[in-house]
Amino acid sequence: MTEMTTDIGTGTAARVEDLHRQYGRGTAAVRALRGVSVAFVPGTFTAVMGPSGSGKTTLLHCLAGMDRPTRGSVWWGDAEVSRLPERRLAQLRRSRVGFVFQAFNLMPAMTVAQNVELPGRLAGKRPDRGQVLDALARVGLAGRERHRPGQLSGGQQQRVAIARALVSRPQVLFADEPTGALDRATGHEVLALLRSGVDRDGGTCVMVTHDPVAAGYADRVLLLADGVVVDEFDRPTTARVVERLSRLGGGAR
Ligand SMILES: Nc1ncnc2c1ncn2[C@@H]1O[C@H](COP(=O)(O)OP(=O)(O)OP(=O)(O)O)[C@@H](O)[C@H]1O
Numbered sequence: 001m002t003e004m005t006t007d008i009g010t011g012t013a014a015r016v017e018d019l020h021r022q023y024g025r026g027t028a029a030v031r032a033l034r035g036v037s038v039a040f041v042p043g044t045f046t047a048v049m050g051p052s053g054s055g056k057t058t059l060l061h062c063l064a065g066m067d068r069p070t071r072g073s074v075w076w077g078d079a080e081v082s083r084l085p086e087r088r089l090a091q092l093r094r095s096r097v098g099f100v101f102q103a104f105n106l107m108p109a110m111t112v113a114q115n116v117e118l119p120g121r122l123a124g125k126r127p128d129r130g131q132v133l134d135a136l137a138r139v140g141l142a143g144r145e146r147h148r149p150g151q152l153s154g155g156q157q158q159r160v161a162i163a164r165a166l167v168s169r170p171q172v173l174f175a176d177e178p179t180g181a182l183d184r185a186t187g188h189e190v191l192a193l194l195r196s197g198v199d200r201d202g203g204t205c206v207m208v209t210h211d212p213v214a215a216g217y218a219d220r221v222l223l224l225a226d227g228v229v230v231d232e233f234d235r236p237t238t239a240r241v242v243e244r245l246s247r248l249g250g251g252a253r
Pocket of ligand 1: 023024030031032050051052053054055056057058059
């Protein structure tokens with residue numbers, strides 16, 4: 001397997017350069033990422049795939065400013081995130097990137113609207129009701145703002161999480177297995193929403209997934225193995241993704 005890199009150009013929504021992330025030290029050290037360079041062009045949807053333990057979540061967390069690289073750099077546009085002090089990074093993260101988790105991570109005691117408002121409140125901003133309602137309408141949940149997450153289906157809860165991630169109009173939306181807890185039909189709704197955020201709103205989306213069907217919604221697939229990018233291709237179809245994953249020998253998991 002040869003290590004591949006993506007050309008690093010200007011005008012990217014996000015990029016990493018020679019990214020390394022090591023956990024622990026000495027004999028217990030795990031080298032989760034071993035020199036990843038990749039760029040994400042505005043208005044594109046990328047699926048990150050690879051065997052379990054290949055470094056997908058670590059890459060997403062470093063890209064989203066939720067984890068610090070051991071070596072290398074992370075950029076959002078022309079801002080070098082990896083050099084920022086913690087407080088500035090937290091500020092910038094709230095305005096520049098959104099994150100969607102497999103487990104939704106909603107606050108059960110809060111209403112849907114309060115969940116969507118939460119990141120802004122944490123940033124010390126007064127909630128803009130119009131923006132919150134607009135975000136909920138964009139994910140097809142107009143009229144649900146007073147419900148609690150427990151009153152919604154899994155797919156609806158994930159759509160609230162997407163509204164929460166999109167309300168600040170981030171430059172990039174990162175999603176870690178966003179359909180992992182959903183059935184196929186509900187997963188389709190969430191993927192279609194991510195796709196339309198790119199097509200209709202010109203957003204940029206980077207999604208980790210094990211599912212070749214989910215990857216078929218993306219414009220490009222990046223394949224990781226053992227902490228490096230080993231393959232990438234555009235216009236993925238489910239069949240092509242399965243075939244390229246099988247070349248890795250690890251299958252989809
Ligand atoms: N906080 C941590 N401390 C120690 N090791 C870690 C930590 N986080 C991840 N690792 C290790 O780093 C490697 C990459 O993990 P990562 O979660 O990025 O892989 P992944 O491709 O997302 O896996 P999966 O598909 O199973 O979610 C694994 O060997 C993992 O055990």
